[in-house]
Amino acid sequence: MSSARPATPASPKNYKVKAAQQGQPMYGCEHLQKLFNQDQVTTNTSIHHYKMILRTIFDQTPVVSQTVKVVDTQQVVTTLTPTYLCLQCPSTVTEEDRIKHGNKKSHRFYVDSRSAALYCQMCDDMVYDPTFEELRLKKLGTSTFSNTRKRKQDELFSPDPVKDSPAYISQNTTTATCKANGLRGIYNAGATCYQNVVLQSFLHNPILRNYYLSDGHSGCDTPHCLSCAMDDMFQDFYAVENTNGYTAANILSGFWISERKAFENLVTTKEQDAHEFFQFLAEELHERNGDGKKPEIGSEHSCNCIIHQTFYGKLQTQTTCQNCQGVTNQVQSFLDLSLPLENLTQKKGGKKLLGGKGTMTLQECLDEEYVKLDKCEYRCNGCNSTQQARRQTSIKRLPNVLSIQLKRFEYKQGRHERAAKIDTPVQFPLQLNMLPYTTVGRSGDTKDSYELARQCTYDLLSVVVHVGEIDTGHYVSYCRVGDQVCPFFSLWKMAMLTRLKVVRFQRPQGGSCPEVGRAQRKSLPLVLYCQVVDVGTLLGFLGRAGWTVSISSNGTGPTF
Amino acid sequence: MSSGTGDTGLAGIVIAPEDATSMDKLAHSVLDDILYDLVHDLLIRVHRDEKSARANTAAIKVEKLALGAIDGSTPDQRPDVEIETDAAIYKDGRVTLKGNPLKTTKEILCPRCNLPKLLHPTDGKGAKKPDPGVIYCKRHPYIEKPGFDIYGQTWVAPGPGRGKKKKDMEKKDLNDPNSPVPGTEGSAKDRPPNVLSFPSATCSKCKRCILVTRLNNHMGSCIGNSGRNASRAAAQKISNSNGGSQNNDNTPPGSQKGTPLPGSRAASPKKRDMDDPDDDAEESDASKPKKKIKLATTSLNKKVTLKAANTTKKEKAKASSMLNVEQKVDDEDGKNSTVQVAPKKTNPKGPSPVKNKIKVAKPTQPSPAGKAKVKVRERDLETSVSP
Incomplete structure (x- = not known):
């Protein structure tokens, strides 16, 4: 029993030592x-x-x-x-x-x-x-x-024999200055922190970054195109030596000029919800980069655009009729997972009275939504009548970058019915295993599959936190940058970096270095090592190549 | 079952008391092992980063020497020379290590720009003065200093025109009434390069230069309709639609009168007749201001074009040098304009003939518009201070 490793005979294939590369010794010692x-x-x-x-x-x-x-x-x-x-x-x-x-x-x-x-x-x-x-x-x-690559969505990142040749790269790209590392603030243009936090998490999303830096969006002549504005912003963050704040004027004007019915209420000078802006930006960028069709969150819409490849996953809702045991499956694509906190908070409220701390974990919230069954009434085709049914939602396909939003608001019943913010802290891990919430994971036989579990493991990429009351406050975002996480305020508060400190994070396992003109096309897990107890609602982006949790809440921004 | 050889785990830090039960001891030793693992993982990670960086540095150095040896005429090809340093050997276009790079190599070169990396922050916690004779890689360790960001930049203190009340502003003016720029940020010339202030951005619609903090509000009024123009636009819309409905209405007026409105069935025709002249009056009223608005907007447009020309010039000047005097003038401009705006905002609904005058005066001033405005403002301030 000296080892459990099977003694497989060496394969006849000849292995090669990695070819010599410039600036790197050929062997370890x-x-x-x-x-x-x-x-x-x-x-x-x-x-x-x-x-x-x-x-x-x-x-x-x-x-x-x-x-x-x-x-x-x-x-x-x-x-x-x-x-x-x-x-x-x-x-x-x-x-x-x-x-x-x-x-x-x-x-x-x-x-x-x-x-x-x-x-x-x-x-x-x-x-x-x-x-x-x-x-x-x-x-x-x-x-x-x-x-x-097995996954279809990785087509975008498949190597191109012409464009991947080192000669082509050196001819057509300029090496960015070492100073440009994507760490910059964005000026608050007057209650725009809800935009800035989302922009920051987009900026530090490796997939989006690689897409824009490898000239993914080019040859566009649409006036006031938001995707062109994003392209400019990525260039400014990763190619220019400036360390002062960035003025997102083009994004802002693109935002004002765009006429989206669904987001009409968002376009004001008031404080707004970051999650809504995230949805807006995703839709807008999809339309600029994709097939031009409207993204249908409700149906099984698949598109090859960068936004769909990055953020969209699929949910499967299985409804079992209690009468005839007939099963219907419904598949929906989703941009983010919304986790209500209301019910759990009430449940936990009891424990709180008993002396518990009144905190919950992200996994508990996910359990509530994607593991537990809930009952509903539904019209069964088999029985041809309305029946009691059991409904179970699970994730059919995980996105490359998973976004999670914690719904941190509730309606207080009473004399004055009003929305209130749920302040219960939700603890989230730096590595999240989504296997238990997937359709595959639910079907069993996966308990010992470490490989599958690792494929479903997400690393924290960024967090958006809302601080303050439900109708006013400030958004803060935390993004993983290389091996560090850096809290981003609107630049006004960038000096406060020191107060929150630049928290050191685990170096990404082989984390890619931003290179302008092109960037590494690998999906690697990026690991974070800091516990940020959130105080706002969570709008999260978790990623296979790194995950993001961002926190948002209903309507807010700073007042300066 | 813990592997601990002694009483506790491998780290030997978490030790159960002598009289602990066996379960207690197990728990302690498990905790101790986990502690060891954490430190182990952390160490391996740091070790990997550091050793890889040094190994690469050794490779870069020996490659540089090899390139130098053949005069670097063909930089793409791997020179066919053999070079040996303390840390590495270059042979047949391959670099191999000699010894442990952690011992043989002391500095770290950036793999991208091949310049030595600065290993300590230049300011704040753990700062060390860099060697002035060395050109370092531009990526510096982050600075950790209260009141400063990771690049050692700080912020201009809030002053007049930055959301502070007039009171603060006056105080500063009293101290130094002749200086056109009160407060710290005014002395922009002596402002160290690491002190930032709000820049201006160009509005994509009207091409005007707007201070970034007010960009959103500006766009709201310029692109969206939530500003001063909004009410005008709305008024125009209403008047247009009114007129439109009247004009497009094919029903003869008589028949309109014939169908009584619900709820007004009992209304006497007399009363309706009374109403009608009112409507007419309203119509004429609406049409008159409409003309006025049109006039006003055209004149405004002219001003805008004039101003736009100015601002673009300023923009160019700014682009050439980020922190020169011109920009500061520009900066002051912005501030002054905010000062001018402040009293406006106090009674936005009231009639403001003064405002109009200023506005008219602006474009008539030729190129030194900024200076003229400063003067106007000073006078205003003096008058407000003197009583």
């Missing part, structure tokens, strides 16, 4: 260089073993990689702390036993069971070899080693 230069068989087995180890670590239950056999006592122990998987044989050892195993078998390379980093015994240090690192990031990001 001298000793790996020797290993790779021995002969093709050694290279093959080394890379093949590393791949197997990656599968063991990330696709199987942690018990497998955490179980070691102590060399001296031959005792099998499962530990919580990191273990080391030998690259050259299928044994797993503890940190102390590394040297013993190495001396006995002269195996010198081990893989750390927590991060899959390679340890070189001769360096006595972790080494980061480009070949292995590439495999590791692919495993973490897409959970496959190959570049083939």
Whole structure:
């Protein structure tokens, strides 16, 4: 029982060491260089073993990689702390036993069971070899080693043989200055913080950023086009050296000029709801970039535009008639998930009285909406009459960037019926597993599928928080930027960055660096490491390539 | 089952008391292991970043040397030379490491611009003075300093024209009545480059230069209809529709009279006759101001074009240099205009002949419009201060 790894024979395919790249050494250390230069068989087995180890670590239950056999006592122990998987044989050892195993078998390379980093015994240090690192990031990001994409929506990011050649890129793009990193404030043009927060989360959305920086929207001659304004803004954030605030004049005028019936009430000089603006912007950008058809949130509308590929997912509502047990399925596409807090708050209210803290988690809210059944009346075709039915909603297709909105308002009954804000804090994780809320996840047999779970895992990308009362207040947004999260106020409050501090975040696993003209086209999980207890309503965007939670509430903006 | 060799986990920090039960000890050791894992993960991450950066730096350096060795005439090709540094070897167009880059390489070069990275913030917490002789990569560590943002920028304190009351403004003027620009932000020339102030933006419709904080309101009145013009537009619309309905009405007036309105069945024809002249009067009333409005708008348009020419010039000047004197003049312009607006806003409904005069006066002033306005404003202020 030294290892649960199956000893598969090396595949006949010859593995190649990653080609030399400028500005990067070819191997992680001298000793790996020797290993790779021995002969093709050694290279093959080394890379093949590393791949197997990656599968063991990330696709199987942690018990497998955490179980070691102590060399001296031959005792099998499962530990919580990191273990080391030998690259050259299928044994797993503890940190102390590394040297013993190495001396006995002269195996010198081990893989750390927590991060899959390679340890070189001769360096006595972790080494980061480009070949292995590439495999590791692919495993973490897409959970496959190959570049083939399964999902249809990734067509947009499929490599173009002409445009992806390095020569084409160097000819047609300019390298952005190192100073431009997309961290800028947006001036508040008078109660426009509800727009600024949404713009900030769009700006730090890797998919949208890559789309705009790779010239996704070009050759447009529509006057006052909002998508052109977005394009300008992305250029200004990622290509210009300015660190002062950005004036979103074009966006604002595009907003004023656009005549959308559904958002007529939004276009005022008053404080507004950020979530509504998010919907507005999504619709507007869809129309500018897509097939021109109106997005139908209610029906199964699929479009290839960037907005649909980024934000739209599908919900399935299954209605079971209680009389004839007939099942009807209805599929809807959605831009964001709206989670009502009202019911849960009331339920929690009881606990609060008993001394509980009165907080809830995002998962609880999701459970309420996408796991629990609810009863409804419906007209059954089978029975030909109105029957009691059970209804269950689950997510049929997860979007690349998932947005969640917490509905933080309720109507207070009483003498003065009025809307009020629910202030109950909702705790949200930095990594969210959406598998339990998907149609696949609901059907069972997925409990042990670590791979599926990882595919359904979202990383926090940005949060929009509303501070203040229901009718007035201020919006604040937090965005993940590289390995950091940065609270964005309208520039007026940008000095307050220090007050909230720039919170350090976990570096994205192979996070892509913004490059103007083009950007990396990979969907990688981007991990955040900070707990922001929200105080406003949540409008969230969670992403497969990184997720965003943004918080919004009914109608507000700053008053200055 | 914990792997802890001793009483607790691997970190050895969370230790259960001697008399703890076995479950207690287990809990402590699990917690201790988790603590160890957290530190482990964190360390690996930092280690990976740092070591990769140094390894790449070693590669960049040796590649630079190799390029230098062949005079860099063909920068795209990999030079066929062999170069060895303390940290790396360049051979056959490939870079291989020598030793541990954490030991051999001390600085970090930016992989994009190949300039050394500044490793400490220049200001605030943990700041270190950078070597003035070195050109660093432009991406600096973020600054953490109260009152300043991550780039070390700060904000012009709220002053007159920035939403502050007239009182504050007067105080400052009393201190220095001759200075055309009161307050801190006025001394824009001595303002350090890291102190920001609100810029102006051009309205896409009327091409006027508007202070960014009032852009939304401006667009509301310029593009949308929620400003001063809104009431005019509405009035015009109403009068138009009134006239239109009257003109397009094919029903002869007699028949209209014949069908009584609901609820007014009992109304005597006499009364209706009484009403009619009223209607006519209203109509004529409505038509008269309509003409007036038209006149007014045309004159306004002329002004706008004049002003637009001015502003575009200013815009160009600004674009060339972000923080020069011209912009400050422009800035003052904006401020003065806000000062002028302030009294207007206090009684927006009341008649304001003065306002009109100023407006008329504006375009007649040739190029130094800004200065003229400043003077006007000063006089106004003095008169208001003297009593």
